[in-house]
Amino acid sequence: MQTETRKEIIRLDNVWFDYAGEDFLKNLNLVVFQDDFLGIVGPNGGGKTTLLKLIMGLLKPTKGKISVFGKSPEKGRKQLGYLSQFKEIDFDFPITVEEIVLLGRTNDHFFKKFSNKDREQTDSALRKMGIEKLRKRKLNELSGGEKQRVFVARALVNQPQALVLDEPMNNLDMSIQKEFYEILQDLNKEMAIIIVDHDLDMITNFAKEVACVNKCSTHSIRYHSVTANKILDICHV
Secondary structure (H helix, E strand, C coil): CCCCCCCEEEEEEEEEEEECCEEEEEEEEEEEECCCEEEEECCCCCCHHHHHHHHHCCCCCCEEEEEECCECHHHHHHHEEEECCHHHCCCCCCCEHHHHHHHCCCCCCCCCCCCHHHHHHHHHHHHHCCCHHHCCCEHHHCCHHHHHHHHHHHHHCCCCCEEEEECCCCCCCHHHHHHHHHHHHHHCCCCEEEEECCCHHHHHHHCCEEEEECCCCCCCEEEECCCHHHHHHHHCC
């Protein structure tokens, strides 16, 4: 009986990134597969967000190679759903939940006329995140957990093959975090999950793999597929 080959979707080979003329991240080597649930941890300022931005093609490596679905990050990221840190989002902008998610279908063409398929995919994303009843609510009327689900729905609206999340749990109650991770666990049946989080309890309970990122290291990333009780010892965070 043949063993099924896992599909590789992201690869970093000997990637370096300089910031202000100095080495910031060094010797990044990482492979992400289609069925991975990867938790990224490390100290504040250690380079976790920088790593995600390199994968998304929002930053360019100083040297080394990154491939996303066999393409450059700029081309391959079309198959990624990305949620940046919430501090980059204007929550007072007068827009409804449905409009926020629908705008994820624009692909930077802001004057696009939305099709029936655009609206169908918006409905599907709202259902996956359990927020159909919120579709006509304004963003500034929502709780923190509801806002979180809205922006994940937006990241899902183009049916990505992987979901990339940068600290989506900040300032949320533990019960809301657990519910959110359970949703991600369900989504992981369809796509890879890559998430930056400081909560090691959640990471140990839900992630299958862990990447520890620290700019101060000779090799700035350490990747592990380990049991939960080993993560703290390995990552030293």
